[in-house]
Amino acid sequence: MSLRCAFITGGMGLLGINLVVELLRTTTARVVVLVREFSDEKRAKFMQDLRAFGAGSWSQGVEGSRIELVGGDVAKPGLGLSPDLRDRLAPEIDRIYHAAALIKLMGHEGEVFATNTEGTRNLLDFAVQCRERGRLDAVVHVSTAAVSGDRQGTILERELDAGQHFNNPYEKSKFDAERIVETYRSGGLNVLVMRTSAIVGTVAEGTTNNYNMFYLLLRFLSEGVFEHIPIPTEAHFNLVPVDAAAKAIVMISHAAHGGSGNFHVVNPHEINVRHLLESVSGYLGVPKPRFEAGDGVAFHSFEGMRGALLHVFYPYLTNRKRFDMRNTNAALNGQPFEWPRIDDALVRRLLDFCFDSGYLRRRREGRHETRAHHA
Amino acid sequence: MNARERRPAGELTAQEKTTVNRILSAILRVPSVEIEGGNLLRDDLGMDSVQAIECLAVLEKELRLVVDPERAFDVKTVDDLYTLLRTSARQAQEP
Numbered sequence: 001m002s003l004r005c006a007f008i009t010g011g012m013g014l015l016g017i018n019l020v021v022e023l024l025r026t027t028t029a030r031v032v033v034l035v036r037e038f039s040d041e042k043r044a045k046f047m048q049d050l051r052a053f054g055a056g057s058w059s060q061g062v063e064g065s066r067i068e069l070v071g072g073d074v075a076k077p078g079l080g081l082s083p084d085l086r087d088r089l090a091p092e093i094d095r096i097y098h099a100a101a102l103i104k105l106m107g108h109e110g111e112v113f114a115t116n117t118e119g120t121r122n123l124l125d126f127a128v129q130c131r132e133r134g135r136l137d138a139v140v141h142v143s144t145a146a147v148s149g150d151r152q153g154t155i156l157e158r159e160l161d162a163g164q165h166f167n168n169p170y171e172k173s174k175f176d177a178e179r180i181v182e183t184y185r186s187g188g189l190n191v192l193v194m195r196t197s198a199i200v201g202t203v204a205e206g207t208t209n210n211y212n213m214f215y216l217l218l219r220f221l222s223e224g225v226f227e228h229i230p231i232p233t234e235a236h237f238n239l240v241p242v243d244a245a246a247k248a249i250v251m252i253s254h255a256a257h258g259g260s261g262n263f264h265v266v267n268p269h270e271i272n273v274r275h276l277l278e279s280v281s282g283y284l285g286v287p288k289p290r291f292e293a294g295d296g297v298a299f300h301s302f303e304g305m306r307g308a309l310l311h312v313f314y315p316y317l318t319n320r321k322r323f324d325m326r327n328t329n330a331a332l333n334g335q336p337f338e339w340p341r342i343d344d345a346l347v348r349r350l351l352d353f354c355f356d357s358g359y360l361r362r363r364r365e366g367r368h369e370t371r372a373h374h375a
Numbered sequence: 376m377n378a379r380e381r382r383p384a385g386e387l388t389a390q391e392k393t394t395v396n397r398i399l400s401a402i403l404r405v406p407s408v409e410i411e412g413g414n415l416l417r418d419d420l421g422m423d424s425v426q427a428i429e430c431l432a433v434l435e436k437e438l439r440l441v442v443d444p445e446r447a448f449d450v451k452t453v454d455d456l457y458t459l460l461r462t463s464a465r466q467a468q469e470p
Contacts, residue, residue: 106428216425225432304441304463305431361401 003029003254007093007130009074009123010100011035012046014210015142015199018246019097020067021054026250030066032089034079034100038071049209053202053243074100074119079126086126091134095253098123099142101174103212105312109169116173117180124184124191131189137258138190140249145195145238145266145323147175150315156324157195157262167315190260194249197238197266197323198316203340206353214239215359217313218351221280221289222360225306228290229277235318236270239342247337248328255331263331264323271342273317279344283351284360387438387461394437395460399453402430412454420453430456439466 006023010016011033023031035042046069070089073080081089100123102108102115120141130136148155149164149171160182166172181191200215201208208215214237220226248265274291281288340346354360387395400407403420416422422430427447435442440463450456 107424211425219425219429220432223429223433223436225436227436305428305435305444305447308444309428309432361404 003027003094005030005032005092006095006097007032007034007089008097008099009034009079009119010098010142011069012042012049013099013101014208014212014242015196015245015249016097016099017046017049017209018053018242019099019249020050021243022246022250023097024054024066029094030068032068032070032093034072034074034081035069036071036073036080038069043069052207052209074098074123075114077122077125079122081126086129090126090130093130093134093136095137095258096123096127096130096139097142097249097253098139101142103170105168105170105213105216112169113173113176116170117176120177121180124180124189127189128184128187138192138253138256138260140192140194140253141177141181142249143178143193143195144171144174145197145264145321146171147178147195148321149175152320154322154324155264157264157327160262168312185260190258192253192256192260193262194252194265195262195323196245196249197240199242199245200239201241201350201353202243203241203346204349206346206349206351208242208350208353208357211354211359213313213316215354217316218280218354219360220309221277222284222286224286226289226310227287228292229310229314229317230292231273231277231317232320233272233274235273235320237273237276237316237319237342238266238270238323240265240267241340241346244337244340248332251335251337252328252331255335261327263328264325265328266323266325267339267342268325269339269341271347273319276347279347280351283348387457391438391460392457395434395457398433398437399430399456402426402433410453412452412457414453415451416453416456417451434460435463440464441466 006029008016008019008031011020012035020031020033023029033046035046070081070085078086098120100115100119102112104112124139127136127139147160149166151162151164160178166175178193181193185191198214245265252263278288351360355362396407396410399405399410399420403422403426405420410420414420416427431442431447434440438460440460442459442463446459450459
């Protein structure tokens with residue numbers, strides 16, 4: 001099926017904008033982007049980010065003919081679309097990419113559920129209208145590998161509820177969203193669920209427009225606030241550069257031919273957490289945290305504000321899950337795609353972008369001041 | 376593991392206040408001389424939620440304090456911050 005019109009939520013976000021780039025680059029489809037609190041400033045920001053992530057001759061002049069920005073809000077019934085707009089769009093949309101989400105690991109619980117859970121319900125209601133009135137073949141629902149909560153061991157793509165507990169409201173909200181997806185699938189809607197791991201900046205430049213979880217960790221590491229963190233030696237981080245994630249998701253969505261399924265969009269090349277923290281600390285010029293092995297950490301030696309922060313990050317710093325990628329590998333088999341390796345050089349590029357953007361502040365001393373000498 | 380002994384909260388020393396202002400200045404990118412007790416951290420100094428946590432975490436480390444995260448919500452001004460830090464328990468110095 002040749003894609004003619006794709007509808008995207010979360011198109012201003014890091015993954016969303018890269019999905020737009022990938023769709024523009026690899027298809028001839030028109031892309032309709034739902035934007036909350038739509039304004040001229042937002043349009044300008046969207047176009048600026050589009051060029052930052054999708055620079056290339058293919059993008060010249062493309063926005064006028066192939067991109068339509070529409071005002072709306074996933075947290076509202078009917079996505080906050082006017083009836084006229086909904087009536088116009090519903091028959092035209094072939095595929096929906098639902099990337100809108102609020103990624104907050106601390107606070108904002110009400111907003112998190114409104115956007116992530118109820119927002120998904122509102123989106124799927126719209127999708128049903130698109131299917132009934134037009135040619136919708138599937139919804140691509142961007143979820144997270146963190147729906148697995150506190151589970152350990154191997155996590156299968158077909159699994160969702162294994163009785164797990166959740167480390168924060170964000171994880172629970174995304175789990176609840178997938179439960180809603182299951183309901184709509186039972187009603188005949190095709191939904192491809194893409195569970196990503198932690199999304200970071202682009203492979204080549206480390207470009208990002210969002211500084212969530214992994215970046216918050218970098219921020220606090222750069223301040224040297226974590227003096228010691230108990231981390232098992234085998235704990236690993238799963239990071240996916242955003243351009244690779246977007247490419248994989250779009251390729252999988254084409255290959256799935258409008259069916260339903262769950263896909264772990266996670267990087268088979270992981271980085272050891274202790275090595276990562278040592279490498280990052282060295283590049284930042286701050287003392288590396290002391291590592292104490294073992295689980296069942298008692299935080300009596302790490303209280304107050306820093307203890308509260310460590311509680312937030314700790315599940316991700318001690319991760320030993322393995323994500324089955326059977327469906328993802330089958331869909332990507334034979335396609336021009338390679339998962340990028342997360343090595344020290346890539347991590348330095350991510351950090352350099354953070355310095356250049358001002359997200360991380362430079363110190364007067366420190367090895368990162370000599371980054372010009374790094375390749 | 377060294378036992379941590381709590382000492383009662385007390386006044387911030389002049390040096391500690393200088394440290395507070397220095398850290399606020401660095402994180403918020405505001406000249407230190409422009410930081411006054413009555414400044415609203417968000418509206419006057421532009422502090423966002425991440426910077427708020429960052430400041431408290433760094434100050435906790437630098438001043439060897441234990442800051443109750445629940446009390447952070449009450450901090451609106453620089454003076455409030457001094458009060459929070461002044462009334463937070465101190466950690467014992469490690470040998």
